[in-house]
Amino acid sequence: MALPVAGGLVMVMPVRPEVRAAGFRMLAGLPSVKSIGEVTDPLGGTGNAIAVDEKTPGGVIRHQTIIDLSTGTALADEIIMLEPAAGAETPAGWKLGSTTAVSAEWTDSAPR
Numbered sequence: 001m002a003l004p005v006a007g008g009l010v011m012v013m014p015v016r017p018e019v020r021a022a023g024f025r026m027l028a029g030l031p032s033v034k035s036i037g038e039v040t041d042p043l044g045g046t047g048n049a050i051a052v053d054e055k056t057p058g059g060v061i062r063h064q065t066i067i068d069l070s071t072g073t074a075l076a077d078e079i080i081m082l083e084p085a086a087g088a089e090t091p092a093g094w095k096l097g098s099t100t101a102v103s104a105e106w107t108d109s110a111p112r
Helices: 001-014 019-028
Strands: 034-039 046-055 061-067 071-084 097-100
Touching: 001 019, 001 034, 001 071, 034 061, 046 071
Parallel strands: none
Antiparallel strands: 034 046, 046 061, 061 071, 071 097
16 A cells, blocks of 8 residues: 555655655556545644545545645645444544654754
8 A cells, every 4th residue: 555655655754855855756647546635633733735645445535644744744644434344343533543743853852
């Protein structure tokens, strides 16, 4: 799945802006990636989301990355149940998981 793989470039890794931009260009060129529009991230901030929907045995889930358009940085990744399979207990709209980016930067300091 391209969105989780490219998510490393645009969300997790402290990469240079041109590398992050290349990740976004890669995602924009994939036919399965769609723009969702403005959404709220798990910390209450707003950004624009891109997503890929995936059919699973449990139903259709959405892998969504929320981006701050003013800085070009990713704010969060979320996995959301869109359409539960027949008999599934997870309701539509339920967040199955999320990761929020607080910061990503290079350092020469040892971990605390």
